[in-house]
Amino acid sequence: MTIRDLNTVKSLKAYNPHTKYKKIIRDKAISRAKTRIIIAGRTPEEFSQEDLEVVVQEEENKIKSDIKSKGLLAVLALLGVSWL
Amino acid sequence: MMNQIFRITFVTFIYKRYKQTILSSALLLFVLWLIEKVHQDFVSYSQLNEDTSYLALSFGLKWLAFICVTGLYTAWNLVFKKESFKKDKLSKEELKKYGKMLNEEGELQDDLLAKMQSIPLNKAEDKKKAESKTKKASAQQSSEQAHKDEASDKHQPDPFAQIRNKESLNSKADFVLKNKRK
Numbered sequence: 001m002t003i004r005d006l007n008t009v010k011s012l013k014a015y016n017p018h019t020k021y022k023k024i025i026r027d028k029a030i031s032r033a034k035t036r037i038i039i040a041g042r043t044p045e046e047f048s049q050e051d052l053e054v055v056v057q058e059e060e061n062k063i064k065s066d067i068k069s070k071g072l073l074a075v076l077a078l079l080g081v082s083w084l
Numbered sequence: 085m086m087n088q089i090f091r092i093t094f095v096t097f098i099y100k101r102y103k104q105t106i107l108s109s110a111l112l113l114f115v116l117w118l119i120e121k122v123h124q125d126f127v128s129y130s131q132l133n134e135d136t137s138y139l140a141l142s143f144g145l146k147w148l149a150f151i152c153v154t155g156l157y158t159a160w161n162l163v164f165k166k167e168s169f170k171k172d173k174l175s176k177e178e179l180k181k182y183g184k185m186l187n188e189e190g191e192l193q194d195d196l197l198a199k200m201q202s203i204p205l206n207k208a209e210d211k212k213k214a215e216s217k218t219k220k221a222s223a224q225q226s227s228e229q230a231h232k233d234e235a236s237d238k239h240q241p242d243p244f245a246q247i248r249n250k251e252s253l254n255s256k257a258d259f260v261l262k263n264k265r266k
Binding site for chain 2: 026030058
């Protein structure tokens with residue numbers, strides 16, 4: 001496998017659905033983290049990279065769990081559980 | 085109680101709407117019945133007298149009367165009814181009563197056109213100008229704001245740039261563990 005082939009594989013990785021899905025979640029988590037920081041009365045520049053990473057990671061986990069619970073609710077709704 | 089009120093209202097509405105048709109139909113049936121009765125009487129009279137010379141003519145006359153009455157009924161309901169409801173034949177007072185707009189010469193005008201003409205021109209123009217002014221001002225403001233935001237974003241480095249490109253993020257616990265190992 002040549003270097004040119006490796007570059008092609010790398011460029012194709014951006015079109016991978018899993019990568020795209022992860023990127024969307026990451027962007028959403030970053031925007032939520034920004035909002036959280038602004039609500040706290042501070043700016044992202046005041047934080048270290050580690051702290052920012054922790055905040056974004058927390059938000060990412062929240063988004064993932066939200067998606068899971070909403071997905072479950074959607075499945076239950078499809079099955080006709082009206083009392084939810 | 086409510087059902088009866090609905091029924092009465094419905095019957096009244098139907099009667100008022102189709103008054104002419106209902107009355108003329110009843111009259112037609114009555115006249116046809118009368119002609120038939122008269123003819124039956126004539127037939128029985130001719131049988132009693134044993135004179136059947138005009139019997140064939142009586143049948144012809146009966147059917148001719150039937151056709152004439154039915155023709156009159158049709159003409160009355162189809163031709164005269166339509167004529168009486170033509171807008172042109174209504175008087176000016178009647179047209180005004182039905183909410184129709186008349187021009188200076190007393191001719192019937194298109195409703196929408198008349199309404200548009202009744203709105204003063206200056207008022208409409210002023211409204212348009214004010215709307216365009218506010219639209220322009222808001223567009224300018226929003227474009228300036230967007231430019232400012234873009235400029236500020238370009239000048240300031242993104243603190244999340246590294247995090248954006250990371251494969252997986254570490255939690256607080258991960259960092260604590262990493263620091264302990266060191």
